[in-house]
Amino acid sequence: MGNDKKPEWYDPDDPRQFQSVVRKGISPPENGGDSRSVKRSRFVKKSRLDIDVEELAGQIQDGSRTSLARGITLVESNAEHHFQKAQQLLEKLLPKTGNAIRIGITGVPGAGKSTFIEAFGTYLCNLGHKVAVLAVDPTSSLTGGSILGDKTRMETLARNPQAFIRPSPSGGKLGGVHRKTRETMLLCESAGFDVILVETVGVGQSEVIVRDMVDFFMLLVLTGAGDELQGMKKGIMELADAVIINKADGDNVAKADKTRREYGRILHFLQPATKGWETKALTCSSLYGTGISDIWRLISEFEHSTQQSGVFAERRRLQTKEWIHSMIMDQLQFSFFHHPDVKTLLPKAENEVISGSRPVAAAVDELFKAYLGL
Ligand SMILES: Nc1nc2c(ncn2[C@@H]2O[C@H](COP(=O)(O)OP(=O)(O)OP(=O)(O)O)[C@@H](O)[C@H]2O)c(=O)[nH]1
Ligand SMILES: [Mg+2]
Numbered sequence: 001m002g003n004d005k006k007p008e009w010y011d012p013d014d015p016r017q018f019q020s021v022v023r024k025g026i027s028p029p030e031n032g033g034d035s036r037s038v039k040r041s042r043f044v045k046k047s048r049l050d051i052d053v054e055e056l057a058g059q060i061q062d063g064s065r066t067s068l069a070r071g072i073t074l075v076e077s078n079a080e081h082h083f084q085k086a087q088q089l090l091e092k093l094l095p096k097t098g099n100a101i102r103i104g105i106t107g108v109p110g111a112g113k114s115t116f117i118e119a120f121g122t123y124l125c126n127l128g129h130k131v132a133v134l135a136v137d138p139t140s141s142l143t144g145g146s147i148l149g150d151k152t153r154m155e156t157l158a159r160n161p162q163a164f165i166r167p168s169p170s171g172g173k174l175g176g177v178h179r180k181t182r183e184t185m186l187l188c189e190s191a192g193f194d195v196i197l198v199e200t201v202g203v204g205q206s207e208v209i210v211r212d213m214v215d216f217f218m219l220l221v222l223t224g225a226g227d228e229l230q231g232m233k234k235g236i237m238e239l240a241d242a243v244i245i246n247k248a249d250g251d252n253v254a255k256a257d258k259t260r261r262e263y264g265r266i267l268h269f270l271q272p273a274t275k276g277w278e279t280k281a282l283t284c285s286s287l288y289g290t291g292i293s294d295i296w297r298l299i300s301e302f303e304h305s306t307q308q309s310g311v312f313a314e315r316r317r318l319q320t321k322e323w324i325h326s327m328i329m330d331q332l333q334f335s336f337f338h339h340p341d342v343k344t345l346l347p348k349a350e351n352e353v354i355s356g357s358r359p360v361a362a363a364v365d366e367l368f369k370a371y372l373g374l
Helices: 035-049 053-061 065-076 080-096 113-126 147-153 155-159 176-190 205-211 226-231 250-269 292-309 311-337 340-354 360-372
Strands: 101-107 131-136 163-166 195-201 216-221 242-245 280-283
Touching: 053 065, 053 080, 053 176, 065 080, 065 163, 065 176, 080 176, 101 113, 101 205, 101 292, 113 131, 113 147, 113 155, 113 163, 113 195, 113 292, 131 176, 131 205, 155 163, 163 176, 176 195, 176 205, 176 311, 195 205, 205 216, 216 292, 242 250, 242 292, 250 280, 280 292, 292 311, 311 340, 340 360
Parallel strands: 101 195, 101 216, 131 163, 131 195, 216 242, 242 280
Antiparallel strands: none
16 A cells, blocks of 8 residues: 555454545645645644534534534444544534435435436425435445436536435444444434435345335336336335335326336335335335425325324334344454454364264354353
């Protein structure tokens, strides 16, 4: 890495997290240089490290976007000392959270998620809502997230002062993407955002993760989906509170309506995602804005009816409980595999088991004894 410096949030215990470097800049001259620039660089470094949690919490609640972004950066950091600060910050802000409607959006690549969020988010801002858009990207730990693509596709919304768009965090220890996105959601709520949109590409696990953190979950699909319908995993449909057939415009309107009826028939036979709520199929055009208001009406209806029945609050209680459990699992896994004795013994244990000289359970038992210091 030559002369490159690692950023201050770098965690030396876990090189896996390390995705960027700070290039060495031009150093001020040792003697006789401009003393002002030296002072300034010292000042910048200090202010970045000394985070005043009390002050930051106040600024976030006052609606400062810069402070919100700083808070989120703290939550997303993989450094242990930032983790502690982030938890203090969350503790301060917790009383201000929970007042938003949390909406998950999924769909295959090209279904129109970004275009939909642009239209739907802008519509909500015009109604006076404050909208935060977050993303869970299962590929982000490899690619660093699809930041640029989405920001350019949500150009109008990104410029709207009532909206806040945050690309997907990358993984790491201490709970990974799941924790980071949930905590970011809480920070946004404490900053007064009352609609949270969480987007994810519909590939496997990420829908389940998002379903577990939102109140309402919608699946965006395309028309002419006869084949798609058959191929689509029943599991995904059973997570959804609404199926939205997008691109219902131009020549596609009639086809979209036919697809809507087909989905309606199938949904009728599936287990609903939310107790007491029949999953609906609707059409919309994200490009022309048609059907967008109906979707918001449906979500409001959903919120009202599940609040009345108690299902809304019950789901949030279960989600929080589930969150605790998943974080425990994450931490256990991390601490086990990073335990020095486990690291030493594991390769030998694997070889012995593979060569057939030791039973699996005996090898695992030995590893756990080493981990627990028994
Ligand atoms: N005609 C029409 N085209 C649309 C509509 N919504 C999206 N599109 C087009 O469909 C293409 C894909 O839309 P995106 O919003 O990028 O889709 P996405 O689901 O975000 O895709 P990924 O980010 O790759 O997962 C773009 O060319 C959009 O212009 C719509 O309502 N009508
Ligand atoms: Mg997109």
